[in-house]
Amino acid sequence: MIKTYSQRDLVLDIPDKFLFLFQPKDFKVAKGGRSSAKSWSFARALVVIGYAEEKRILCTREVQNSIDESVYQLLKDQIRLLGLDWFYTPFRDRIVGQNGTIFAFEGLATHTITSLKSYEGFDICWVEEAHAVSKRSWDVLIPTIRKEGSEIWVTFNPELESDETYKRFVTEATPDRYYVVHVTWRDNPFLTAKSNADRLECKLKRPDDYDNIWEGRCRPAVAGAIYYKQMDEMLRQGRICNVPYDPFLKVHVISDIGLNDTTALIMAQRRASEIRIIDYIEDNRRTWDSYSIELKERRYNWGRLWLPHDGFAADMKSNGKSSADILRKLGWDVPDREEIVERSIEEGIKVARMTMPRIYVDVKKAARLIECLKRYRRHVSKQTLAETGPVHDEFSNGADSFRYLCLNIEKMTSEERHTMKMPNRRTRYGQPLDDGVGY
Numbered sequence: 001m002i003k004t005y006s007q008r009d010l011v012l013d014i015p016d017k018f019l020f021l022f023q024p025k026d027f028k029v030a031k032g033g034r035s036s037a038k039s040w041s042f043a044r045a046l047v048v049i050g051y052a053e054e055k056r057i058l059c060t061r062e063v064q065n066s067i068d069e070s071v072y073q074l075l076k077d078q079i080r081l082l083g084l085d086w087f088y089t090p091f092r093d094r095i096v097g098q099n100g101t102i103f104a105f106e107g108l109a110t111h112t113i114t115s116l117k118s119y120e121g122f123d124i125c126w127v128e129e130a131h132a133v134s135k136r137s138w139d140v141l142i143p144t145i146r147k148e149g150s151e152i153w154v155t156f157n158p159e160l161e162s163d164e165t166y167k168r169f170v171t172e173a174t175p176d177r178y179y180v181v182h183v184t185w186r187d188n189p190f191l192t193a194k195s196n197a198d199r200l201e202c203k204l205k206r207p208d209d210y211d212n213i214w215e216g217r218c219r220p221a222v223a224g225a226i227y228y229k230q231m232d233e234m235l236r237q238g239r240i241c242n243v244p245y246d247p248f249l250k251v252h253v254i255s256d257i258g259l260n261d262t263t264a265l266i267m268a269q270r271r272a273s274e275i276r277i278i279d280y281i282e283d284n285r286r287t288w289d290s291y292s293i294e295l296k297e298r299r300y301n302w303g304r305l306w307l308p309h310d311g312f313a314a315d316m317k318s319n320g321k322s323s324a325d326i327l328r329k330l331g332w333d334v335p336d337r338e339e340i341v342e343r344s345i346e347e348g349i350k351v352a353r354m355t356m357p358r359i360y361v362d363v364k365k366a367a368r369l370i371e372c373l374k375r376y377r378r379h380v381s382k383q384t385l386a387e388t389g390p391v392h393d394e395f396s397n398g399a400d401s402f403r404y405l406c407l408n409i410e411k412m413t414s415e416e417r418h419t420m421k422m423p424n425r426r427t428r429y430g431q432p433l434d435d436g437v438g439y
Helices: 016-022 038-052 072-081 135-144 164-171 193-205 207-213 228-236 288-296 323-329 345-358 367-375 396-411
Strands: 002-007 010-015 027-032 056-061 088-090 094-097 102-107 124-127 151-156 178-183 251-257 262-271 274-284 302-306 359-362 378-380 387-390
Touching: 010 016, 010 038, 016 027, 016 038, 016 178, 027 038, 027 164, 038 072, 038 088, 038 124, 038 151, 072 088, 072 094, 072 102, 135 164, 151 164, 164 178, 193 207, 207 228, 228 345, 251 396, 262 288, 262 367, 262 396, 274 288, 274 345, 274 367, 274 396, 288 323, 302 396, 345 359, 345 387, 345 396, 367 396
Parallel strands: 027 151, 027 178, 056 102, 056 124, 124 151, 251 302, 274 359
Antiparallel strands: 002 010, 088 094, 094 102, 251 262, 262 274, 378 387
8 A cells, every 4th residue: 555655845655564764763674575665665765854854874785896786776766756856966976965965875894893983973874685784794883873863774685584684683673673564565556567477477487486585585595505495394394493302312423524623513313213403513623622521511312423534534633643533532432434324425415305304403402503504505607607516615514414414324323332431530531631632
């Protein structure tokens, strides 16, 4: 429905869901899908507010390499549609009103608290395409816009529920300071026939993308994620949930040792066909003795600790000992390399996909692993758009340990094998103080 809003001698039509823009609130947030009139309505409201009263308005996004990547043109279009060409003058990098209103444009990624300091007296900051804004950028921007009565306006099409913007402005938003609306094409009275035809074609030909693109719902994983369909299925079936620890089942630890000494440790239990991931640790630049202490503090009914093939290679940083040597001395039951199932990455991915219908993951204790699985993706050639091997990044270590779990799960039982050796008070982590274990 269209609502009419009057400001001075100006009357404008705006979808009724956006009337909140004219009410005071610290944070005004519109999330939703394509053709929902989010950006159009925000631009129109800001042009009118700046016409009625002198305002300093900062328009931002995460990356802005040129003014063409900003909402500069959108604002100019609204100025023309509202008949305010006589009032606003566009310059190369800003738009200025006759009453002193200023629209400025900046990208956040290249700024620091110091470099954004000049905007601390601005009245409104509009963050467009906010789904891409990083935690660092929000931490820089929000304290900068601190003038009494100032507001931050946010528009975005959600990607993942775990994205910083979604958590900050939806999951953790409170009614006292935040006004949050969800809008779709249904809320846009100005929806064109062409836009609706595009929507229907997407629903027919790209059904996996439709809910995100047009309905503004979060994706189960990033677009193109290797486990996209499997994560979608896990979410729909409620298998990402609270997964309690069963003290009658062994807890197996599955490890990946990765780039820059990053280590991922999955803790999983198996009952019949079910695989339950109850806990997860990921960190870097730590020694095995520190991980061993952290694990044992959980006091689980421990099974075996499974290593990748590089866990059996001698390491000069550990006096020529392998990870397997160290962990065995720390009391862990580490399978021999010959016991461990090894496959190529692609074969392992196929096994993981086939295994995922059996898997339950704890939504809190394994949140970082869930994030890794949602963001595990392939290289895509910029020239040919062809997909190649998986990207090796901050999410790949967790995904690798998950693949090892799926490859070896049939060997992970709850049969009693040995009693874990706990540290003796007169020794260090169960070993003489001078043997150098873990160093």
